[in-house]
Amino acid sequence: MSTTPDYPARAVVDLDAIRDNVRALRATAPTAQVMAVVKADAYGHGLAPSARAALAGGATWLGAAQSGEALAVRAAVGPGPRILTWLYAPGAPFADLVREDVDVAVAAPWALDEVADGARVVGRAARVHLKVDTGLGRNGITPQDLPAVLDRAAALQAEGALTVVGVMSHFALADEPDDPSVKMQTHVFEDTIRTVEAAGMSLEVRHIANSAATVTNPSSHYDLVRPGIAVYGLSPVPQLGAPGDFGLRPAMTLEARLATVKRVPAGHGVSYGHFYVTEQDTVLGVIPLGYGDGIPRHASGGSLGPGGPVLVGGAVDDVAAPGTGLGTARVLRIAGRVCMDQVIIDLGPYASEQAGDVVTLFGASDGLTRAGAPNAEDWARAAGTISYEIVTRLGARVPRVYVGTAGRETA
Template identity: 70%
Template sequence: MRHVNAPARAVVDLSVITSNVRQLRAHAPTAELMAVVKADAYGHGLVPSARAAVAGGATWLGTAQMGEAIALRAAGVSGPRILTWLYAPGAPLAQAIQADVDVAVSSASALVEVVAAARLVGRTARVHLKVDTGLGRNGLTPADLGDVLPAALHAQAEGAVALVGVWSHLAFADEPDHPTVRTQHAVFADAVHLVEAAGAALEVRHLANSAATLTSPQVHYDLVRPGIAVYGLSPVPQLGGPEHYGLVPAMTLEAELATVKRVPAGHGVSYAHQYVTTHDTVLGVVPLGYADGIPRHASGTPQRLGGPVRVGERTLGVAGRVCMDQLVVDLGPGASERAGDRVELFGTGLDGGPTAQDWAEAAGTISYEIVTRIGASVPREHVGLEEETA
């Protein structure tokens, strides 16, 4: 649906998400696929994106925050299994368990809370033990796993939990030849052996994120967990863009020019005049800024234009500083654009236009940040599988 009062929008093609998931399944044909839809599906819209991923063959969905997992169930997403993994003490575990959401256990205290919540609702909690195999982030260290496992098996014996999974996360998955990939894989294999030898009948073992799904088949196990690749962005741009892996970016960020005006040579543009026109020219104001998620680090100077903007068939750059709610493009002296004309900040790139990766390089960051930081002030317009996923 077009938001007529919004001067900018993020258009998300759900059919592209479906196609990307099919491609990712082909990259890991021996494993099931969990589409990670955390962070509002990387900014693409939680529920529509989840449904589009399921249409492409995802049998699992993953969210970091428990509220998103519960929201998926509340929206009627009932077919796939859902795993949630990042929560603090006091999280709504009972509600998640009641909603048939799998939960990760990353500490002894988390297990205590999960068991208590399962007893409260009278339902067995499906648990995935998260092992810190070397990332140094969330998860049980191998030593902690040895201490927690007996308590988890005791809780399983009484019916409070079912140990259905063991999982971990790689530190250097985007560098598939990095020695830590092999080291973490070995630690993970030991953890799986320990849990299974203790008597747990695991359903899934999972280690591979987007990068490992595409580049490290040795860690695919029973389930892969692509995130950014679901939305058509490459997790390993130094090895290949989306097209190299059969993926297409699903989000296009577009706007209408708010103002077009002619200015003389020597005219300062935006705050602090870090861009000054070198000749008579035409400026166009785009009604998007850092409050909408456009990185201020992608500001431009006459020597180095900022983040790319497609205007008609031309790709130009941000002129001057990105402001809170607007940015400026130098359209050139012969510009014929008018207020209301469409511009594209990033899209599929298939037509030669700019991509989220281009913006990432302009801002010195990664494409993940570009799409996830697009704020709620920018309406999401879902197209493609809208009728099937409504």
């Protein structure tokens, strides 16, 4: 492991994994185009390189929630690929979005006129997707408001200020494909499509499928699927299958160097509040990552919970149970409270690790890191959350190191 001189940890991102995950998703939804969602800095993986890697895998659309993200995507990938943005408040830079050929989702009646105003400034029609709330209860036009929105959209389209090119929605429980709400939302979505087309709108794309629906619900694929977390190789339905079951592999590995290794006696409290107390004379190791870097405080260990898992010791493919020998690889748990900049692990009484040795918090386990490493889903279970949060919340001060050839600017 090589780290920057001023930071003893890194996140390794395999761009080839992102490329290959998009290829797998294309095969899963062969009748639809793929929009790779790169919001939130590509779920923590890095917006520009991830976007380019997704295009290398065959994505023809890129999605970004915020307008600033969408403009950054366009700057990163240049002209050509379609880009969609869908979350903003009044006063968003609609003229810039239209100028940069970014499609805009309209999720509220007020937005139509603001988008049209931006298009008039640029002198070209905005490309609009109507986002309809089919049951999620979040962002989107309600079915009750849809007729008035369509009347206004038709007038603006006749003026040449905008063109309605798509209809979209979002499932509430796509990760539970047998839930009745999935079928209910599908019916509402299809009713919406018919209503929009009857109003004279010629649609290019209809889309509702996120990662979970892409891998579990072929009937939801329509013209375009919008995978997010699956692009980065994590399962959107861990209760139904691991990443490999869907042809995916995780793209990110998080590793660090031990900062301090020291022997302490039995009965020694560890970290704030002493929620972990050593049961025997043992060796503690300090990992220089904490909640300031995005390590969940809810992944604290000892009496607070199971603690986030960490792979320490040993060589590649040398994974053994804890305590079975000097220097063997083993998965340990965070001891006590997660701090802002560091966490502690109990290495055991026979530990041979030294300051500077590499530990892996989570990884792809495919050659980028040592076999047997925990994955982001393991951390999610320890913290009572989802794998999306584990990778997305990783702090900006953790250097991203890119491996693989897909999506590089020189490719």
